[in-house]
Amino acid sequence: MNLLHANDRRGDYPPSWYAATVKPLPRHAPLRGAVRADVCVVGGGYTGLSAALHLAEAGLDVVLLEAQRVGFGASGRNGGQLGSGQRMAQTALERLLGEGDAAHLWQLAEEAKDLVKSLVARHGIECHLKPGVAHACFTAREAAAEHAYAEHLAARYGYEQIETLDAAGFAALCPSPAYKGGTLDMGAAHLHPLAYALGLAEAAERAGVRIFEGSEVHDIRRGPHVRVATDAGHVEAEHLILACNGYLGGLDRRVAARVMPINNFIVATAPLGEDARRVLTRDVAVADTKFVVNYFRLSHDGRLLFGGGESYGYRFPRDIRATVAKPMLEIFPHLAGVPLDYAWGGTLAITMRRMPYLVRLAPNILSASGYSGHGVGTATLAGRLMAGAVQGQAAGFDAMARVPCPAFPGGAALRSPLLVLAMSWFALRDRLGF
Incomplete structure (x- = not known):
């Protein structure tokens, strides 16, 4: 089954709060006949749009092919969090790659955040970009580990934008009975993901x-x-750039063996009014320490946008509202009975180590995907890195490509059933509180 058509109507954005709160771009015509270009980009999400924009600004002739609409996939459906660092913790990267390469990857991650912020400012993209992402912990032990990690980032990388919060401090920020402390990273940010994608598309077309x-x-x-x-x-x-992420299908088996599509789900409540302060007292985003992570923030019109729950087959669950309401009410039990005005799913892609897979498939074919839930900044940067590599400036691309990315057990053919077993086990650990 093709994920491009498994859960969505052809050529339409999903019925999300994001799609309801942007002005869609005029529909671009399908490709017809023969076209020549310096570079062909396949995929109209953050990766492809960033690559195309940077290539066009460098004077190259670029064609971008999108199977549905620009921003149709994970780029237009995600939680909108622009996180610090890589998806893998810096301490783990130091053990895997050594301190030098880990430091280079930290610097690239900082560049990713700066790149998103600069693109939003330079192109006047109205996507409600705001600073602040909190990490929420369920136990005092988790909070202590989170605080130690923040101290490590400050000591080794000079990153001092993270505030450590004890149980009382975190409750003052996020009045949920579930959390026992955490951190607040004011160097990270959050935004309206579909508005950002459409803004990149407009900028690319102007270029x-x-x-x-x-x-x-x-x-x-x-x-x-x-x-x-x-x-x-x-x-x-x-040159060809593959920027398909979870929608690659069978276009390249080497990538497919290492990049696994999974589904994630979000709801938007009715506007909460004064009750919004019982969710968050500041306009920041939150992600917690569950293996199947809960992530949430308040929208600019006062709704709770809450993401939670995953599935590993092709089809979304029949009742997305019920799927997400369960973890949402575990975090905010006082929201029982609040209408869920929107519910939608999306397909992202993960790798075994949760680090993106950047690879040169042939001398003139590059691919980047597998952002593992950390794609707002990383995908935008990956697009720019591939644009640089096409022009012979490959240092950043090569640094990311050196990160080992093992194939899933069973390769492209058997990865899905084996992943279901593994993910189900970790989800069970979440439910049992391990």
């Missing part, structure tokens, strides 16, 4: 990128010039 929507890629022929075919046309280009 000269030719965008074709409704143009699903079915075949790629490699060679000195690549040939990328859709239903009604094809692109011939000197």
Whole structure:
């Protein structure tokens, strides 16, 4: 089954609060006939849009092919958190790669946050970008570990924008009975993810990128010039960038063996009015320490946007509201009975080590994907790194590509059932409080 069509109507954004609160861009026509370009980008999310924008600004002729609409996938559906660091903790990266490479990856992660903020400012993207992401802990032991990690970042990397919070301090920020402390990172941020994606698309088009929507890629022929075919046309280009993330399908088996699509879900409550202060007392986002993480923030119109629950097959659950309401009410029991005005799902992609998979598949074919829930900044940066690599400036791309990314057990064929078993076990540990 093709994830591009498994859960959504062809050519339409999902019925999310995000889609309801942006003005959609005029629909771009599908690709028809033969087109030539310097670079063909496949995928219209953050990765592809950032790559296309940076390439076009460097003077290259760029065609971007999107199977649905720009921002249709995870880029337009996620929790909107622009986190610090990589998805893997710096302490784990230090053990895996050594202090030098880990420090380089920390610097790239800082560049990712700065890049998003600069793109929003430079292109006037109205996406409600605000500072602050809190990390919430369920036990005093978890809180102590979180505080120690913040001290490590300050001591080793000079990162001093994290405030440590004890149980009382965290309750003053987030009045949930579930949490026993945590941290608040004011160097991180949150935003309206679909508005950000559409803003990148507008900027790319102004820079000269030719965008074709409704143009699903079915075949790629490699060679000195690549040939990328859709239903009604094809692109011939000197370079190809694959920016498909969880929607890659069968376009490349090497990537598919290492990048696994999974589904995640979000609800938006009715506006909470004065009750919003019983959720958060400051306009920041929150993610907690569950393996199947809960993440939430208040929208600019006073709703709780709450993400929780995962699934590992192709299909979304029949009742997304019920799927997300369960963890939401564990965190905020006082919201029982509050209407859930919107509920939607999305497909992201993970890797075994939760680090993105950047790879040169051929001398003129690059791919980046597998952001593992950390994609707002990382995907935007990956797009810029691939644009640089196309132009012969590959230091940043190569640094990310050096991170080992093992294939899932069973490769592309068996990864899904084996992952279901593993994820189900970790989800059970969450429920049992281990």
